Amino acid sequence: MTTRGLREKSTDNQDGLNKLHKRVQAIEVETHSFGDPMRVRNALADAITEAREFSAPHGNPDHIDGVAGRYREAAAIVDRAQGDLGKVAKDGLPSVWVGTAGAKASEVIKAASYSADQMAQKFQEAVPALRALSEGIREAQSKHDFGVSALDVAASILNNGDFFMPADELRRAKTAILDGVSSMGEAAGHAKAAGIEAQKTLTKLASEARARKVTASGLTDADRLVLADAAAPGGPADLNEILTANELKRSSEFMDKMSAHDKAEFDRLLSAAKSPQERAYLMKALAAGHGLKEIDHFAQQIHGRSPQWLSDRLTPVVIQSTEPGTNYVNYQGAKWDQGPDGTCVASSTVNARAMVDPLYAFRLTTGGHPDDPKYDSPLAFADRLKQEQNRVHAEGGGDPLPDGGMNPYGQQHINDVEVGGHTGGDYAERKLGNAAERQASLVDIERNLDNGVPVPVDVEGGTGRHAMMIVGHEGDRLQVYNPWGTTTWISEDDFVNNRMGYTNNGYYPTAYSVYLPK
Known part of the structure; x- marks a missing residue:
């Protein structure tokens, strides 16, 4: 699947048309002086010319509908193949396949059956995303055409009027231009939104085409x-x-x-x-x-x-479901949490590294001595976890414990070293000053999550600030690890509209910063 070309010039068109709309609104229709009617008429004519330079939303809805139909057909074909593979996996291999060869063949059959099932699901999920994109573009193009028609009406009024037009005619022309520009702006925004939604869905589905990413000779x-x-x-x-x-x-x-x-x-x-x-x-x-x-x-x-x-x-975090609710992260009953100290930044980072680095997780959980109760026990794990959190806190230049805390430079540094060093990316802070900025950040946040890269998030509320880690994405939900030892699924809407408190007992509802790989 590809998402290339889904985000067209409509991103710029919307902003430009909104600015033009404000300029037209500011044109005053006056007749108190000899020059005003002509000045107004020329300004309105210029606005029509400028508005016509904005192109209609790009895309061919009929072609996209055709692609959606082909995905549906492909899903049906793969689904039939999955049924055949599933039968083999269920009934077992012929008796001649014994020993290691039989075990390996069984693994392959089961993996092929599972992959076919997943492929059919992904093709099916792509269909409504493409249909929505097609309908979004079709509606946007219709709105744009209506806007152009309104501009034509305005031009006709200006062209057919006398040399010195009365104020009421100029007002009619101005109203028609405002209607046209407004409709064209709505069209650009509608196309942009449809493109972003399709991009998010198709990018995620593409990231789940996993076997093709194994390219080793x-x-x-x-x-x-x-x-x-x-x-x-x-x-x-x-x-x-x-x-x-x-x-x-x-x-x-x-x-x-x-x-x-x-x-x-x-x-x-x-x-x-x-x-x-x-x-x-x-x-x-x-x-x-x-x-x-x-x-x-x-x-x-x-x-x-x-x-x-x-x-x-x-694997510190195993996902039971994507339903709302809190799950506890523990090893043999000992929680993966920060305890009473203010090491939330370090603790989030330690957990994120354990998710991407199995040797690191192994050293934390077993001390490198599995099955030895002296090392591989809840108490020993909790002690090692605390020491590691303190080490990372110190390396990030954290404030003295137990109160703790860490500045953005230190937070970026430890994420670069502890997480980015094992995922191949360096982090940079992105401020989230309002809902629009949080909404705009979702595409990049989810793209990284879909590729398996955790995203640090800072939250605040009336009692102060806290650091957590976004570790999963499914549909319109984000999975957040809180270093109090829990994971919680929240919606995109929760993230955007100051409801992060679901992850931390309501103390810190607002996400004000994330760290994303450059």
């Missing part, structure tokens, strides 16, 4: 399917894929840069893995920038572990 199409679809247990698979789109891309790039010797050794680690989840965590470690020696030791420690064991220690 040496991996088969079957490998790509299994890696892209491996998910942590505990919630819907499509909400808990282990490898994000960004990680699929980065791990492939790192593989292609390996020497022949290192590539062979990494391939051996992947082949020896006992489950798709184990294999995916090795790729995730590579995407986070770890070297082969570290990954080899990590592979030995997690080898043969169950998917649930891996998820408990390597």
Whole structure:
């Protein structure tokens, strides 16, 4: 899927037409002096000429409707294929497929069935998005045509009048111009809104075409399917894929840069893995920038572990659903929270890094000594987490604890180092001074989330300020991690209109800043 060309010049047209509308409104129709009628007539004529320079909203609604129809047909074809694959996955492979070969084939069949099911869903989701875009453009073009007709009426009034036109005729012409410019401005805004909505939906759907992002040489199409679809247990698979789109891309790039010797050794680690989840965590470690020696030791420690064991220690946030409500983030009952100290910035950053770096998560949860109660226990985890939060707080130049706090420069720095250093991006602060700025930021926020890059968010209220992390996006909802040890789904409307308090017991309702990769 592509979103190229959805945002046309209507973005500039709307602003230009709004400014023109204000200038026309300011034209005073006076007849008290000999020159005023001619001056007014010329000003109105100039306004008509300027308005006609604004093009109609671009796009071919009939063509877009045709594309939507083809997506619907494709969904039906893939759905039939998924039924066949699902039957094979359910009934099992022929008895001749035994041992390792049978296990690998079973993984591939299950991944192919799941991918076909997801593909059919994505094609179906694209259809209403394209239909809405088509209807939005059609309505916008109709509004623009109405505006042009109003300008034609105004021009006719000016052209057919006497040399010195009476004030009532000039007022009629001015009213027609205002109607025309207003309608054209509404058309531009309508087209812009339709384009943005389609862009958001199609960009997300494109980011979910995950297997195509695994481009490393040496991996088969079957490998790509299994890696892209491996998910942590505990919630819907499509909400808990282990490898994000960004990680699929980065791990492939790192593989292609390996020497022949290192590539062979990494391939051996992947082949020896006992489950798709184990294999995916090795790729995730590579995407986070770890070297082969570290990954080899990590592979030995997690080898043969169950998917649930891996998820408990390597995936801090498992999504049960996207329904409103608060979920607690914990390890063996110990919460991933900041405790009583003012380390909200550092604590959010530590959790975000654990989400993108499985070796880091492993060190926090097990101390690098899985199954040893001295290290792998709730108390030991809580102690390590607190030490790590304090370390990051100090590196960000945080204020003395327990009150704490951190300035924007420090917050940007620790996100660059702790998160950006493992996702490939440097963060920059974007101020959110009002609802319009929060609304405008959503496209970039959601694009990063869809690619698997967490977005820090600062919130404020009557009791002060707080730092959290936006870690997920689904439909019109955002998942927010609060370093009090919870995650909460909120709507885009909540984010825009000062209802962030759903994530923090109502203390800090307003998002005033986010940090986005440059």
